[in-house]
Amino acid sequence: MAHTAKRRSIFDPQIVRRASTDALAKLSPKVMMRNPVMFVVEIGSVLTTVLLIVNLATHRGHFRFDIQITLWLWFTVLFANFAEAMAEGRGKAQADALRLAKSETTAYLVGKNGVEEIPSSQLRAGDVVRVTAGQMIPGDGEVIEGVASVDESAITGESAPVIREAGGDRSAVTGGTRVLSDVITVRITSNPGETFLDRMIALVEGAERQKTPNEIALNILLAGLTIIFLLAVVTLQPFALYSGAPQTVFVLVSLLVCLIPTTIGGLLSAIGIAGMDRLVQHNVLATSGRAVEAAGDVNTLLLDKTGTITIGNRQASEFVPAPNVSPEKLADAAQLSSLPDETPEGRSIVVLAKEKYGLRGRELGQMNAEFVPFSATTRMSGIEVDGRSIRKGAVDAISRYLQEHGSQLPAAVRSAVEEIARSGGTPLVVAENDQALGVIHLKDVVKGGMRERFEQLRAMGIRTIMITGDNPLTAAAIAREAGVDDFLAEAKPKDKMDLIKREQGEGKLVAMTGDGTNDAPALAQADVGVAMNSGTQAAKEAGNMVDLDSNPTKLIEIVAIGKQLLMTRGALTTFSISNDVAKYFAIIPAMFAGVFPVLNALNIMHLHNAESAVLSAVIFNALIIVALIPLALRGVKYRPMSAAALLQRNLLVYGLGGIIVPFIGIKLIDMIIVAIHLA
Numbered sequence: 001m002a003h004t005a006k007r008r009s010i011f012d013p014q015i016v017r018r019a020s021t022d023a024l025a026k027l028s029p030k031v032m033m034r035n036p037v038m039f040v041v042e043i044g045s046v047l048t049t050v051l052l053i054v055n056l057a058t059h060r061g062h063f064r065f066d067i068q069i070t071l072w073l074w075f076t077v078l079f080a081n082f083a084e085a086m087a088e089g090r091g092k093a094q095a096d097a098l099r100l101a102k103s104e105t106t107a108y109l110v111g112k113n114g115v116e117e118i119p120s121s122q123l124r125a126g127d128v129v130r131v132t133a134g135q136m137i138p139g140d141g142e143v144i145e146g147v148a149s150v151d152e153s154a155i156t157g158e159s160a161p162v163i164r165e166a167g168g169d170r171s172a173v174t175g176g177t178r179v180l181s182d183v184i185t186v187r188i189t190s191n192p193g194e195t196f197l198d199r200m201i202a203l204v205e206g207a208e209r210q211k212t213p214n215e216i217a218l219n220i221l222l223a224g225l226t227i228i229f230l231l232a233v234v235t236l237q238p239f240a241l242y243s244g245a246p247q248t249v250f251v252l253v254s255l256l257v258c259l260i261p262t263t264i265g266g267l268l269s270a271i272g273i274a275g276m277d278r279l280v281q282h283n284v285l286a287t288s289g290r291a292v293e294a295a296g297d298v299n300t301l302l303l304d305k306t307g308t309i310t311i312g313n314r315q316a317s318e319f320v321p322a323p324n325v326s327p328e329k330l331a332d333a334a335q336l337s338s339l340p341d342e343t344p345e346g347r348s349i350v351v352l353a354k355e356k357y358g359l360r361g362r363e364l365g366q367m368n369a370e371f372v373p374f375s376a377t378t379r380m381s382g383i384e385v386d387g388r389s390i391r392k393g394a395v396d397a398i399s400r401y402l403q404e405h406g407s408q409l410p411a412a413v414r415s416a417v418e419e420i421a422r423s424g425g426t427p428l429v430v431a432e433n434d435q436a437l438g439v440i441h442l443k444d445v446v447k448g449g450m451r452e453r454f455e456q457l458r459a460m461g462i463r464t465i466m467i468t469g470d471n472p473l474t475a476a477a478i479a480r481e482a483g484v485d486d487f488l489a490e491a492k493p494k495d496k497m498d499l500i501k502r503e504q505g506e507g508k509l510v511a512m513t514g515d516g517t518n519d520a521p522a523l524a525q526a527d528v529g530v531a532m533n534s535g536t537q538a539a540k541e542a543g544n545m546v547d548l549d550s551n552p553t554k555l556i557e558i559v560a561i562g563k564q565l566l567m568t569r570g571a572l573t574t575f576s577i578s579n580d581v582a583k584y585f586a587i588i589p590a591m592f593a594g595v596f597p598v599l600n601a602l603n604i605m606h607l608h609n610a611e612s613a614v615l616s617a618v619i620f621n622a623l624i625i626v627a628l629i630p631l632a633l634r635g636v637k638y639r640p641m642s643a644a645a646l647l648q649r650n651l652l653v654y655g656l657g658g659i660i661v662p663f664i665g666i667k668l669i670d671m672i673i674v675a676i677h678l679a
């Protein structure tokens with residue numbers, strides 16, 4: 001669904017049609033007021049319209065000139081509105097497509113007295129539902145039991161099914177997607193009207209868009225310029241009267257509109273919206289425009305290891321017993337401690353114990369067992385049963401656990417751990433009471449193409465750091481294989497956040513990519529926090545962007561889009577301010593050459609007469625907005641280069657271009673309107 005909208009071009013006829021009507025609706029002063037520059041143009045248009053009518057009634061003025069000026073002033077406002085409406089167009093079309101995915105379904109609510117069928121719109125956060133193969137998932141939630149393959153194409157446009165499972169970092173499911181196989185039990189996490197799909201619709205539609213601090217600052221600057229020119233034009237009239245060349249309101253408004261920065265004023269909001277839209281086209285949803293801009297200046301990228309750099313489906317592949325411990329004993333303890341462990345790691349241990357040692361699942365209910373669940377802070381899990389305390393977990397965690405029981409890790413176990421870690425695997429040490437029983441080898445695989453992508457990030461000047469809860473040896477092996485610049489191992493959730501704070505303290509902008517609940521604090525702290533769509537609800541809520549494709553190197557595109565947004569805004573601001581210069585040369589001689597013939601020296605364009613000069617300048621001023629809409633929407637081309645080189649290039653292309661283009665444009669328009677007898 002989303003991908004039909006995705007393939008739609010910016011200038012799709014349907015979007016153009018809709019934007020044309022939207023441009024009219026945006027004439028409402030309440031909407032216009034948000035854009036000070038264009039609001040001044042609108043007031044000017046109203047003023048000339050009123051005066052045109054008065055002049056008509058009293059037989060004054062020069063109708064043919066006055067009406068053309070009035071019309072072109074209105075066109076100027078409309079063109080700016082059209083630019084904004086065009087930028088919103090693709091998002092609106094996409095929102096329409098997403099609304100179709102929001103259809104009502106039946107939810108199978110799991111209650112005390114069995115399963116009850118209710119309409120999905122009555123689900124509340126906290127409800128538990130069962131979803132079976134073929135059914136639509138009735139709301140956003142977290143899988144609390146089971147594994148299933150899910151078709152998320154309604155949201156991501158990707159047709160390949162994805163795995164969603166309880167316990168791990170792939171537990172989040174989205175309402176409106178479909179379960180393809182198996183059965184899952186889902187705890188609903190959002191109330192009607194506040195779902196991911198609702199938020200996504202509001203986002204792509206731009207309903208929640210707020211101006212970024214940068215945009216607000218630029219708007220203030222543009223408003224300031226507008227006031228200065230307004231004062232200049234107003235004080236011009238007494239001077240004109242004094243010199244015996246009084247000017248009509250039509251000419252004065254024309255002069256004002258030509259002098260104020262209408263080009264950037266008309267395109268500014270379109271540039272911002274188009275940037276957000278480009279992200280959506282890359283399947284990234286940003287909840288804050290500020291994050292998109294920050295992405296353009298990111299210095300450091302932090303990624304977690306498991307599930308981000310690696311596939312993340314860590315599977316137990318081998319039991320390595322300690323000396324004097326039988327493999328069966330290790331397998332038995334490993335299995336027992338994993339029976340209630342709903343993480344993918346825990347489940348894979350039960351599977352391995354069954355496949356290799358024929359150990360069958362046991363009914364824990366009758367055993368008076370107490371489960372110690374895994375947490376990212378303790379980095380271990382286990383069970384208390386029949387006087388046995390079994391723990392499994394990260395090496396450092398279990399070492400500490402053994403020390404607390406007056407014992408320590410045998411050298412043989414330590415070397416088994418190191419061997420597994422050096423191969424990039426995750427060693428889980430198993431201990432019972434005060435004795436280390438051996439090691440479980442969890443295998444994980446680095447995702448394809450990582451090295452090339454990290455090289456690209458390096459070329460963009462971004463340092464990549466992998467942060468993981470895993471041990472330093474495993475971290476080093478994976479870091480080397482994936483090609484990240486640096487890594488931090490044995491990191492607890494708080495360590496991840498502290499590392500970000502430290503980098504920010506050095507004045508750096510930090511991006512973080514992650515999927516787990518243990519990443520949530522860091523995702524919230526980062527300037528750009530990109531959560532994987534496959535990740536946990538906590539991660540998705542903490543970040544300010546969600547990547548629907550769950551691709552950790554998506555940051556390359558995000559950074560490019562952020563840079564492009566900043567560059568486009570800068571380029572068009574430069575162009576706008578410099579292209580106003582030429583209009584002096586058209587209008588000032590036209591106004592005063594009659595009384596001050598020396599001013600004719602300014603008339604280097606040799607425009608036909610005073611009226612054609614003013615009219616040409618106003619027409620050029622309006623048309624340049626339309627001409628630049630494609631650039632504003634597509635963005636200027638981004639190539640990795642230094643900030644200084646970029647500034648130089650922009651000044652040359654858009655500054656110099658901004659000065660030269662209007663001279664040619666105004667002269668051409670002057671020739672055309674003379675040829676067709678409009679002036």
Ligand SMILES: Nc1ncnc2c1ncn2[C@@H]1O[C@H](COP(=O)(O)OP(=O)(O)OP(=O)(O)O)[C@@H](O)[C@H]1O
Nearest residue numbers: 304305306343374376379380381393394468469470
């Ligand atoms: N179910 C589990 N039971 C016991 N220990 C576990 C379990 N799952 C993981 N561990 C251990 O805890 C460590 C930390 O896990 P955590 O999920 O915090 O980080 P990670 O997934 O290894 O790294 P990353 O932060 O890159 O995703 C793991 O490296 C592993 O040694």
Ligand SMILES: [K+]
Nearest residue numbers: 257258260262
């Ligand atoms: K202007």
Ligand SMILES: [Mg+2]
Nearest residue numbers: 169304306516
């Ligand atoms: Mg993780």
